[in-house]
Every structure is written in C-alpha cells, then in structure tokens.
Amino acid sequence: MPMVEQPLRSRVSAANDEGCDFPIQNLPFGVFSDGQGPRCGVAIGDMIVDLAECEARGLLEAGGTFRAPQLNDFIALGRAAWDRVRARLTELLAEGADEDVPLVPMDKATLHMPIRVTEFTDFYASKNHAFNVGVLFRGPENALPPQWTHMPIGYNGRASSVVVSGTDIRRPMGQVKAENGPEWTACRRLDLELELGAIVGADSAMGQRVSVEEAEQMIFGYVLLNDWSARDIQAWEYQPLGPFQSKALGTTISPWIVTQAALEPFRSEGAARVNDLLPYLREERPGFYDMTVGWTMNGQKMGETNYNVMYYSSAQQLAHHTESGCPMRVGDLLGSGTISGPTQDQTGALLEMTQGGKSPVKVNGADRTFIEDGDRIGLYGFAQGDGYRIGFGPCTGKILPAD
Incomplete structure (x- = not known):
C-alpha cells in the first residue's frame, strides 16, 4: 500500500x-x-x-x-x-x-456522457489476458505475437458507439463461422472486457511525436471502460486486420472522470518486463496505479484484480499512438485493454474465465459461459488509502435481445 x-x-x-x-x-x-x-x-x-x-x-x-x-x-x-x-x-x-x-x-x-469522444482506440496491454486469449486461438507456443513485449498493440475503434453507464446494449447480429460457410445470426458468445480508459487532455500536431513524459502531462484522467465483445463474430472476422463489427456494438464508460491528481498517491510499478523497451517507450517513473478493479454479473462478483498487473501504461500507449505523427485531440479515449490477473478469478472477460466456453462458471447458482439477454454487467474500481478511497462509481450496462 x-x-x-x-x-x-x-x-x-x-x-x-x-x-x-x-x-x-x-x-x-x-x-x-x-x-x-x-x-x-x-x-x-x-x-x-x-x-x-x-x-x-x-x-x-x-x-x-x-x-x-x-x-x-x-x-x-x-x-x-x-x-x-x-x-x-x-x-x-x-x-x-x-x-x-x-x-x-x-x-x-x-x-x-462526461466528454464528447473525438476518437476511440483500444489497446491490448495485459500480458495475462493476451497470453490467455492467445492460447485459446493459437496454442501456448504462439500465444503472444513476437512484437507484443516490444510495443503496445491496439486498434482504432468507434467513438460513435461509446455510451455512458446505464445505457442498454443491443445484442449484435453478424457473420459467424459455420460448417458450410458463414452464417448471419445473433451473437451467441457475447462478452465483456474490464478496462480503464484514459482521457486525452491536450492536442498534438500532425507530424509531432509525443514522448512518454509529455504524454503523461496530456492525460486529464481516467474512467472505467467496458468494451463489449462479440467473440464468435470476432473469431470469424479478425484476420487479417483485427476486430471490426465484433467491437462496434458498444463501449460503456463510467460517468465520472477520476483525475491524475487524485490517483497520484497510488502510483505503482507494472508487470515485470520480458525485454528492454526501445527508448521512446521507457518511463522515468512508474505509470501504473495500485488500484482494485473488478466486475459483476447480475450483482454477483466475478473477477477482481489490480490495475498494476498491466504491461503498458496509458502514457506509453499515448506516446506510441503518436509515433507515426498521428495527431491527438482533446477528448480522445484510450482503452487499456482487458485487465486480467494470473488466475481464473482475476480475469476481466468471460472468454478467459470459461476457457472459451468450455468451463462454465456459476452465476447465482446457474452454469454460465457467455452473456445472455437481460444480464447486467457492472464494473468497479477504487484505490484504497488510509481511511478513504478514490472510487469511480458505477459502470453498468444491460444486454437487450438482438433486433
């Protein structure tokens, strides 16, 4: 502590x-x-x-x-x-x-909605999560892509489907793999992703690269973020260009932005490095926080871990985002990627927790693998001080049936 x-x-x-x-x-x-x-x-x-x-x-x-x-x-x-x-x-x-x-x-x-989201980028910054998902799709030998420990991996998402806590999310339709070719159907493997979102608080010019130290100063604060995921649609579409419609259905954020200043006393080291990073990604001081994060399904606590298990900080992600000279704008939202610890009860997604649906978990006494219609998912997060806590408040969403 x-x-x-x-x-x-x-x-x-x-x-x-x-x-x-x-x-x-x-x-x-x-x-x-x-x-x-x-x-x-x-x-x-x-x-x-x-x-x-x-x-x-x-x-x-x-x-x-x-x-x-x-x-x-x-x-x-x-x-x-x-x-x-x-x-x-x-x-x-x-x-x-x-x-x-x-x-x-x-x-x-x-x-x-606390901000007008100008752009949304989602990263993939938990080594535990990346390895667990990689095992499911590619086996343990090829679980992590060769570049993963060298740079933050991300994709550009949809700002238009970022919504505030309490907004219902419609189960998406889409193409999924079937025995005799693709099938168009309602998603059968709907999932959550427990994340932290960073709010960019300053512009950068096109052609300008931002250092990690400068990126740190550009971050206004943080929200809880649930990047809802249609896993069966994602499995069919993600090669070669990554997720598309499987991630566009909705991204829920908490309504209160917790500032960097409030979290400053809780700075923490992140996950141990596998290899040295290139100079442009090295941090002068720890960019993580000693902060409990977790999620619930229909009121039952499911997975809980600490944000300091992450491998790349928001400042590193922001600096990497500008490596090509990509301009950033006030109101840009950067998702951390799913936050998962090393054990099953510390995972931030059902895909990991149920081993791709092979090992059901109990939710209010019933076996469950993925999210069903009517389910309500809630995220929570707080940093615990001496006699007080820095919390985010609720971040919830209920799933409606496919239209």
Whole structure:
C-alpha cells in the first residue's frame, strides 16, 4: 500500500465515510442535469457540485466552460487550469468552509456522457489476458505475437458507439463461422472486457511525436471502460486486420472522470518486463496505479484484480499512438485493454474465465459461459488509502435481445 497523507475531511458528511467513492481527495468531473440542461459538475459524497453555478457566483473561474454539456472545453484549458480548479474546490468543500456552494443531491440528478469522444482506440496491454486469449486461438507456443513485449498493440475503434453507464446494449447480429460457410445470426458468445480508459487532455500536431513524459502531462484522467465483445463474430472476422463489427456494438464508460491528481498517491510499478523497451517507450517513473478493479454479473462478483498487473501504461500507449505523427485531440479515449490477473478469478472477460466456453462458471447458482439477454454487467474500481478511497462509481450496462 502506498504511503498517503492523512486525509482531509469535507463539509459534505457522506464524503467522510470510509467506503465512499467520492471523498474530498477525489473530486471527479462529470456532466449532469436536474431539470435544467446538462452542465459540468464534480462528485463529493452523495452530492454534485454545480460547477456552472459556482462560476456564475464567482466562486471559481474556468472561462465559462462549465456551462457546456461536456467537459471538453474545460479540459482544453490545460493542466494549470485543472490544478487551479481542483485546489479551489478543495478549499470550498473542506470541513469548516463557510462559502455557499451550490450542491445537487446525486439521487436527484441524471448523469450524462462526461466528454464528447473525438476518437476511440483500444489497446491490448495485459500480458495475462493476451497470453490467455492467445492460447485459446493459437496454442501456448504462439500465444503472444513476437512484437507484443516490444510495443503496445491496439486498434482504432468507434467513438460513435461509446455510451455512458446505464445505457442498454443491443445484442449484435453478424457473420459467424459455420460448417458450410458463414452464417448471419445473433451473437451467441457475447462478452465483456474490464478496462480503464484514459482521457486525452491536450492536442498534438500532425507530424509531432509525443514522448512518454509529455504524454503523461496530456492525460486529464481516467474512467472505467467496458468494451463489449462479440467473440464468435470476432473469431470469424479478425484476420487479417483485427476486430471490426465484433467491437462496434458498444463501449460503456463510467460517468465520472477520476483525475491524475487524485490517483497520484497510488502510483505503482507494472508487470515485470520480458525485454528492454526501445527508448521512446521507457518511463522515468512508474505509470501504473495500485488500484482494485473488478466486475459483476447480475450483482454477483466475478473477477477482481489490480490495475498494476498491466504491461503498458496509458502514457506509453499515448506516446506510441503518436509515433507515426498521428495527431491527438482533446477528448480522445484510450482503452487499456482487458485487465486480467494470473488466475481464473482475476480475469476481466468471460472468454478467459470459461476457457472459451468450455468451463462454465456459476452465476447465482446457474452454469454460465457467455452473456445472455437481460444480464447486467457492472464494473468497479477504487484505490484504497488510509481511511478513504478514490472510487469511480458505477459502470453498468444491460444486454437487450438482438433486433
């Protein structure tokens, strides 16, 4: 457990509960509405700070960006603005502070997409997950491709199907392999992927390469991310160019963006290196976090592990993304790839947990291999400090039948 300072206490009493996801040390950003139009807010205990109203009253300054229905404009102001607003909110919400802060009960609010997702890239950065899936498709001898331990592997996904927690996901139709050629059918092997998503907070120019250190400074914060996967469609389509329709059905993110500043006390080393990385991917300091992540199916806990099992950090992924001179934009979303530990109960996908459907698991007393219609999948994540936790809140989605 990392050494962390004795926690502050908040004027919002629920924020002082040890199991609360949103203590004063967290202050994650999101977008909410409560009868008025969507606007920016910060979670504290069981309340939401109305940032637009705070700015209207002169309690803080962000160039009017908090009136927008997404955080992109505020994020684009840069790290100095992020730090200034966070410091001011800490003053306003500390125990004993007496300025009138506009607070909205969280249970009276609707949460929306926190950002306008400009682009979505999903990576494949857990060595445990990559090996387990490789064994299923190619056998243990060829489980990891030869380049895997040398660079982050990823693919460009669809920003248009990224949705906020609580949005239902429709089971996809698609081509799957059959005995006498392809069959067009509803997906039979629907799966989840437990991931962490990084929000890019600064632009880079076309032709510009970004170092790992610069990439670290470009990341605004993190969300939980479930990249839903149609495994039978994926198995038929993924060669030679990788996943396509099997990953386009939906990607669910949590509504609150936990900032880098909130996670800073929990920095951790990642998985042990198999070989040295090329200089452009080497980190000056650890880029991972000591953070519990897990998932549930219909309320039952299934897999749980720690984010620090990952092999490539978000900063390394972002730096690699710009290697060719690819420009990045505020609001780009980078998925970590499935987070899996070394044992079956630490896996972040049913594909691994059930050995490709060969070994069913018990869910509320019934044998299960993949996700069925009506199932609800939930992700959770938190970093545990001394008397407080930095949590993400819920990230859930329910599967509807194929149309």
